[in-house]
Amino acid sequence: xxxxxxxxxxxxxxxxxxxxxVGVIKILENNxxxxxxxxxxxxxxxxxxxxxxxxxxxxxxxxxxxxxxALDFTNRDDVDVIVELIGGSDGIAKELAxxxxxxxxxxxxxxxxxxxxxxxxxAQIAEDKKTAMRFExxxxxxxxxxxxxxxxxxxxxxxxxxxxxxxxxxxxLTQMEATGKDYEDILEEVKLLGYLESDPALDLDGxxxxxxxxxxxxxxxxxxxxxxxxxxxxxRRIKLVDIEYANELxxxxxxxxxxxxxxDGLTQRVxxxxxxxxxxxxxxxxxxxxVVVYGDFIxxxxxxxxxxxxxxxxxSVVADIIDVARDHTTPAFFIPVNEMxxxxxxxxxxxFGPYYIRLHVEEKPxxxxxxxxxxxxxxxxxxxxxxxxSEQDGSVxxxxxxxxxxxxxxxxxxxxxxxxxxxIDKALAIRIENL
Amino acid sequence: xxxxxxxxxxxxxxxxxxxxxVGVIKILENNxxxxxxxxxxxxxxxxxxxxxxxxxxxxxxxxxxxxxxALDFTNRDDVDVIVELIGGSDGIAKELAxxxxxxxxxxxxxxxxxxxxxxxxxAQIAEDKKTAMRFExxxxxxxxxxxxxxxxxxxxxxxxxxxxxxxxxxxxLTQMEATGKDYEDILEEVKLLGYLESDPALDLDGxxxxxxxxxxxxxxxxxxxxxxxxxxxxxRRIKLVDIEYANELxxxxxxxxxxxxxxDGLTQRVxxxxxxxxxxxxxxxxxxxxVVVYGDFIxxxxxxxxxxxxxxxxxSVVADIIDVARDHTTPAFFIPVNEMxxxxxxxxxxxFGPYYIRLHVEEKPxxxxxxxxxxxxxxxxxxxxxxxxSEQDGSVxxxxxxxxxxxxxxxxxxxxxxxxxxxIDKALAIRIENL
Numbered sequence: 001x002x003x004x005x006x007x008x009x010x011x012x013x014x015x016x017x018x019x020x021x022v023g024v025i026k027i028l029e030n031n032x033x034x035x036x037x038x039x040x041x042x043x044x045x046x047x048x049x050x051x052x053x054x055x056x057x058x059x060x061x062x063x064x065x066x067x068x069x070a071l072d073f074t075n076r077d078d079v080d081v082i083v084e085l086i087g088g089s090d091g092i093a094k095e096l097a098x099x100x101x102x103x104x105x106x107x108x109x110x111x112x113x114x115x116x117x118x119x120x121x122x123a124q125i126a127e128d129k130k131t132a133m134r135f136e137x138x139x140x141x142x143x144x145x146x147x148x149x150x151x152x153x154x155x156x157x158x159x160x161x162x163x164x165x166x167x168x169x170x171x172x173l174t175q176m177e178a179t180g181k182d183y184e185d186i187l188e189e190v191k192l193l194g195y196l197e198s199d200p201a202l203d204l205d206g207x208x209x210x211x212x213x214x215x216x217x218x219x220x221x222x223x224x225x226x227x228x229x230x231x232x233x234x235x236r237r238i239k240l241v242d243i244e245y246a247n248e249l250x251x252x253x254x255x256x257x258x259x260x261x262x263x264d265g266l267t268q269r270v271x272x273x274x275x276x277x278x279x280x281x282x283x284x285x286x287x288x289x290x291v292v293v294y295g296d297f298i299x300x301x302x303x304x305x306x307x308x309x310x311x312x313x314x315x316s317v318v319a320d321i322i323d324v325a326r327d328h329t330t331p332a333f334f335i336p337v338n339e340m341x342x343x344x345x346x347x348x349x350x351x352f353g354p355y356y357i358r359l360h361v362e363e364k365p366x367x368x369x370x371x372x373x374x375x376x377x378x379x380x381x382x383x384x385x386x387x388x389x390s391e392q393d394g395s396v397x398x399x400x401x402x403x404x405x406x407x408x409x410x411x412x413x414x415x416x417x418x419x420x421x422x423x424i425d426k427a428l429a430i431r432i433e434n435l
Numbered sequence: 436x437x438x439x440x441x442x443x444x445x446x447x448x449x450x451x452x453x454x455x456x457v458g459v460i461k462i463l464e465n466n467x468x469x470x471x472x473x474x475x476x477x478x479x480x481x482x483x484x485x486x487x488x489x490x491x492x493x494x495x496x497x498x499x500x501x502x503x504x505a506l507d508f509t510n511r512d513d514v515d516v517i518v519e520l521i522g523g524s525d526g527i528a529k530e531l532a533x534x535x536x537x538x539x540x541x542x543x544x545x546x547x548x549x550x551x552x553x554x555x556x557x558a559q560i561a562e563d564k565k566t567a568m569r570f571e572x573x574x575x576x577x578x579x580x581x582x583x584x585x586x587x588x589x590x591x592x593x594x595x596x597x598x599x600x601x602x603x604x605x606x607x608l609t610q611m612e613a614t615g616k617d618y619e620d621i622l623e624e625v626k627l628l629g630y631l632e633s634d635p636a637l638d639l640d641g642x643x644x645x646x647x648x649x650x651x652x653x654x655x656x657x658x659x660x661x662x663x664x665x666x667x668x669x670x671r672r673i674k675l676v677d678i679e680y681a682n683e684l685x686x687x688x689x690x691x692x693x694x695x696x697x698x699d700g701l702t703q704r705v706x707x708x709x710x711x712x713x714x715x716x717x718x719x720x721x722x723x724x725x726v727v728v729y730g731d732f733i734x735x736x737x738x739x740x741x742x743x744x745x746x747x748x749x750x751s752v753v754a755d756i757i758d759v760a761r762d763h764t765t766p767a768f769f770i771p772v773n774e775m776x777x778x779x780x781x782x783x784x785x786x787f788g789p790y791y792i793r794l795h796v797e798e799k800p801x802x803x804x805x806x807x808x809x810x811x812x813x814x815x816x817x818x819x820x821x822x823x824x825s826e827q828d829g830s831v832x833x834x835x836x837x838x839x840x841x842x843x844x845x846x847x848x849x850x851x852x853x854x855x856x857x858x859i860d861k862a863l864a865i866r867i868e869n870l
Contacts, residue, residue, distance in 0.1 A: 027590050027732055037657070037774040038589055136587065142733040144587020151586065152571065152579020154473055155462050155753030222472070280739070283715065297462055297750040298577040301740035304715070311732035318590030318732075326765055339472040 009042045010325045011078050015070035015096060016085030017050035020110055020137070022057050023314025024083060028321075029059075035318070039325035046078055074099040081106040081324050083317060089113035101125040101133060108320040110137035110313055116211035119218060119225035120340060123332035133332040134320035139212040140165060140289040142305035142312030144319060149220050149293060150334030156295025158220040160260040162435060163291035164284050165209040165216075165270075167307030168195045169235050169255045173243070174285040177252075182240045205234035206255060206270040213257035213268055220293065221261045221343075222335050226268070229345035233271040237428050242358055245386065245399045246274050246430075249356070252282040253430065265344030273433040274356050280304075281435070292435070349408040354383070354432040357410075359398040359417065360425040363390050367422045371398070374416040378409040395424050401432070444477045445760045446513050450505035450531060451520030452485035455545055455572070457492050458749025459518060463756075470753070474760035481513055509534040516541040516759055518752060524548035536560040536568060543755040545572035545748055551646035554653060554660035555775060558767035568767040569755035574647040575600060575724040577740035577747030579754060584655050584728060585769030591730025593655040595695040597870060598726035599719050600644040600651075600705075602742030603630045604670050604690045608678070609720040612687075617675045640669035641690060641705040648692035648703055655728065656696045656778075657770050661703070664780035668706035672863050677793055680821065680834045681709050681865075684791070687717040688865065700779030708868040709791050715739075716870070727870070784843040789818070789867040792845075794833040794852065795860040798825050802857045806833070809851040813844040830859050836867070 012028070014021055028035070028043055036042050047065035049072070067073065070092065073082050082100040084107065086093045093114050100107040102125055109115065115122070115135045126133040136146045140163070149158065164170050172186045179186070187204075190196055202208040214227040235255050246253050251274035260267045275282045280302055284290040289307030294300045306312035333340060361367050375382065384401035391397070402410065414427045447463070449456055463470070463478055471477050482500035484507070502508065505527065508517050517535040519542065521528045528549050535542040537560055544550065550557070550570045561568040571581045575598070584593065599605050607621045614621070622639075625631055637643040649662040670690050681688050686709035695702045710717045715737055719725040724742030729735045741747035768775060796802050810817065819836035826832070837845065849862045 023732070031590065031592055031731070034592060034657070035590065038770050040771070142736055144583050144736075147587040148579050148583055151758065152582040152754055153750065154757045155466065155470065155750045157466055157469060222469070280715065280718065283718075295750065296466070297458070297746035297753075299741050299746065301577055301579075301738070303736070303738055305736035306734050311734065315588065315590045315730065315732040319587055322589045323586065326763070328761070328763055330761055335473050336475070 007036055007040060007042050009044045010080050010321070011044050011046045012081045012083060012321060013047040013049070013073040013076070013079045014045060014083045014085065015049045015073065016087070017048060017057060017061065018085065019310045020313045020317065021050070021085045022059055023310035024085070024317050025059055025061070027314050027318045035322060039322055041325045043321060043325060047073060047076065049073070070096050071099060074103050074105060079105060081108060081321055083321070084109040084111055085317070087111055087113065089117040094118060097122050098125065101129055101131055104129045104131050106132040106324045108134045108317060108324065110135070110317055112138040112208065112211035112215060116214040116225060116227040119215060119333070120337055124337045126332055127337055130329070132324050132329065134323055135215065135332070136320050137313045137316035139215050140291060140305065141308050141316055143289060143291060143303045144316065145216070145291045145303055146219050147319070148303065149216070150330070153293060153295055153298060153301065154334065156297050158293055158295045159262070160294040161216060161220055161291060162256050162258040162281070163216070164254055164281060164289050165212040165257045165307070166203055166206070166255060167287040167289055168197070168203040170284065170288065170307070171195060171286045173235065173238065173253055173255065176240055177243050177247070180240065183236070183238060204236050206232040209255060209257045209270045213259055213270055216257070216291070217259040217266065217268055218340070219333055220259070221266070222333070222340055223261065223266055224340045224342050226266065226345065229266070229268060231269040231271070231348040235272055238272055241397055242428070242430065245358070246356065249274070249384065249401065250277055251275060251432065252277055254281060256281070256433065258433070261343065265346045267346040269348055272430050274430055275433055275435060279435055349411070351407040351431065352404055354404050355402045355410050356430045356432055357400040357402065357414070358428045359400070359423065360395060361398060362422040362424060363394055363396045364422060367420070368398070370420050371417050374413045378413040380405045380409050380413050442471055442475060442477050444479045445515050445756070446479050446481045447516045447518060447756060448482040448484070448508040448511070448514045449480060449518045449520065450484045450508065451522070452483060452492060452496065453520065454745045455748045455752065456485070456520045457494055458745035459520070459752050460494055460496070462749050462753045470757060474757055476760045478756060478760060482508060482511065484508070505531050506534060509538050509540060514540060516543060516756055518756070519544040519546055520752070522546055522548065524552040529553060532557050533560065536564055536566055539564045539566050541567040541759045543569045543752060543759065545570070545752055547573040547643065547646035547650060551649040551660060551662040554650060554768070555772055559772045561767055562772055565764070567759050567764065569758055570650065570767070571755050572748045572751035574650050575726060575740065576743045576751055578724060578726060578738045579751065580651070580726045580738055581654055582754070583738065584651070585765070588728060588730055588733060588736065589769065591732050593728055593730045594697070595729040596651060596655055596726060597691050597693040597716070598651070599689055599716060599724050600647040600692045600742070601638055601641070601690060602722040602724055603638040605719065605723065605742070606630060606721045608670065608673065608688055608690065611675055612678050612682070615675065618671070618673060639671050641667040644690060644692045644705045648694055648705055651692070651726070652694040652701065652703055653775070654768055655694070656701070657768070657775055658696065658701055659775045659777050661701065661780065664701070664703060666704040666706070666783040670707055673707055676832055677863070677865065680793070681791065684709070684819065684836065685712055686710060686867065687712055689716060691716070691868065693868065696778065700781045702781040704783055707865050709865055710868055710870060714870055784846070786842040786866065787839055789839050790837045790845050791865045791867055792835040792837065792849070793863045794835070794858065795830060796833060797857040797859060798829055798831045799857060802855070803833070805855050806852050809848045813848040815840045815844050815848050
């Protein structure tokens with residue numbers, strides 16, 4: 001303690017005291033001496049703000065100044081760093097970011113929606129004001145992926161990356177396989193467990209993963225954040241039958257974010273994939289996230305860790321505060337905004353690769369002939385077709401695996417197939433990624 | 436180019452032009468513009484040095500100043516960063532490190548032996564002279580593990596880590612399993628492939644992995660580098676029969692480096708282990724390295740990438756140069772030397788855990804009785820014993836798996852067993868790590 005008092009302090013205000021905010025306070029309190037040794041500064045929490053002052057959070061917040069309005073932090077001379085853990089791409093979070101940076105405060109956030117939408121714009125303010133913006137916790141909580149790409153792998157031209165970026169949906173897919181329960185049952189379970197975002201579409205429709213993918217592409221490829229052009233498709237249509245057939249075919253179904261940059265432009269897509277069981281990402285289960293990065297000199301590096309939760313996410317927030325304490329002035333995306341490229345988005349309909357297709361049809365003469373004719377007319381050829389007897393109601397599942405084909409051709413064929421009278425449930429295509 | 440000329444330069448001299456040195460030059464040339472954008476500086480190679488000027492390296496080094504003696508670099512006012520890729524813990528490498536730092540140059544190295552032996556001492560010089568020492572490339576080439584621990588995971592008290600830290604031995608173990616060839620044959624193959632260090636003991640006896648483990652413990656736990664107390668045991672005694680039995684028992688054999696810090700002190704050990712097939716590290720094959728880090732808030736994070744080779748190692752060297760270019764002044768071990776702890780080494784004989792034991796004995800009455808008596812007298816109890824018929828010469832292999840036991844008890848029992856007349860080959864114990 002005597003030693004601490006000689007060290008200069010770094011004064012932090014925290015906006016948002018949910019799980020992550022509480023985690024940040026715990027780390028800064030529990031590991032205070034260690035962090036002081038690592039940074040040469042005492043990280044001091046001076047003020048906190050949240051929507052409800054009274055809620056029992058299991059920690060004592062009475063020793064910190066309280067603000068009902070987090071924007072007050074931006075006017076305090078005794079605040080060096082503002083930590084935003086409120087969430088949401090607009091509203092208070094965005095206003096807090098803008099005002100903090102404009103007033104020369106360092107800004108640390110876990111808010112993926114904010115950075116996915118306004119990352120470049122905010123980075124420009126930080127640069128103009130010569131202050132720091134950091135968002136390690138916005139992607140893959142316990143994996144220091146943003147710093148790893150921007151610092152550890154900084155010598156590489158990175159041209160491709162993919163990952164499991166949403167823990168909740170990965171948990172759901174893992175549990176469907178582990179328990180043999182179908183989508184709806186597992187959905188009920190995660191609702192009860194409190195694993196879903198308050199707007200479940202963020203998880204289930206791949207939007208949360210899309211936010212994270214837009215941030216990763218920006219950091220890895222040095223392109224302006226372009227969330228508007230991320231193709232997103234979630235897991236709502238995945239059934240147990242798909243998981244079982246995928247296994248039989250040597251694959252596992254994972255919701256991946258995939259990004260690449262080529263002469264054609266920037267590909268950013270989030271959707272369920274069949275990945276080979278031999279790929280390490282196929283075995284990343286439950287609440288874990290993983291990211292695989294390809295660079296021109298490293299070949300590939302694989303990172304896996306907890307995707308969310310109090311500890312892992314707060315760990316990344318505090319790593320950012322430590323970075324600020326160490327006076328690292330690196331730009332937010334590790335490159336000045338004026339060096340960030342704008343590139344053409346590549347449309348999902350240009351994807352070229354194999355597809356898994358699940359059809360649920362009435363079993364009657366001519367059905368297969370109609371289906372295969374639709375595929376033939378689009379020049380989509382089949383590698384595998386499986387039909388294993390009928391369901392109790394006389395309907396059948398037909399599973400097909402195509403050779404490599406263009407997405408638009410496959411979708412054209414499925415549109416025609418979906419128009420057939422014998423189709424019970426709209427055909428589902430899942431992209432096979434032999435990563 | 437016009438743009439480049441406005442940027443300040445950072446002048447680099449490279450000592451050692453083997454595979455990695457050539458890789459560093461390639462990266463700095465190929466990715467020059469990108470690195471300038473990322474750092475705001477032009478990284479300029481001004482001088483190189485190696486033992487043989489004439490050797491064809493596939494790149495043009497004539498445009499750089501040549502020195503026969505790398506120590507000359509330390510006297511040049513136009514050199515900001517000295518990159519040491521000579522190797523060896525002493526001799527010229529150590530002298531170059533000391534002189535570079537003493538004269539206020541930044542020092543970047545891939546030399547694990549140097550840092551394992553003298554890391555703390557050199558870090559102290561760097562600190563005194565307010566210059567930077569960096570050694571990302573000394574551990575696990577394509578994995579930015581040192582920066583990840585020191586920056587990305589900096590909020591955590593790390594208390595445990597383990598990893599596959601030597602690519603050559605991991606390749607050998609993988610190939611033994613894949614091809615069904617025995618140790619000696621695979622050893623011949625890696626000799627021909629040029630995968631072995633010039634002193635093969637560094638790979639085969641676990642010394643190279645030991646160097647890397649000492650560096651990782653130091654960075655992760657904030658302890659002074661203590662290579663002298665790393666327990667090291669290599670893979671020379673592993674036979675195909677061990678790999679096959681391990682598989683049958685649900686394990687794979689990997690040469691791991693394991694470090695932990697507890698109230699008892701610092702454990703640092705490198706030895707072959709049986710790891711459960713379900714652990715992701717069991718599936719890290721061939722030339723890949725992996726590291727798993729446990730922190731008090733992240734739970735665990737897993738990193739995997741190429742362990743060596745021109746590109747991956749050079750990528751880490753250049754990441755360090757980029758770090759220097761960004762003016763990061765963080766201490767070499769991410770904590771000032773006077774904050775680094777000295778801890779008690781925990782002896783390998785205090786290890787407590789299960790063991791795989793392979794015996795090769797003559798098949799005659801009473802052998803098993805003698806063996807099991809030796810174990811009983813040391814209070815080591817067996818969970819599994821396998822004996823599957825005899826070899827052609829009438830000898831038998833007996834494989835045993837113990838319950839958890841103290842290392843010293845197991846070794847006492849094996850000493851006694853090795854004294855039995857019927858023992859053909861000294862008993863081999865491999866530690867089972869249910870990580």
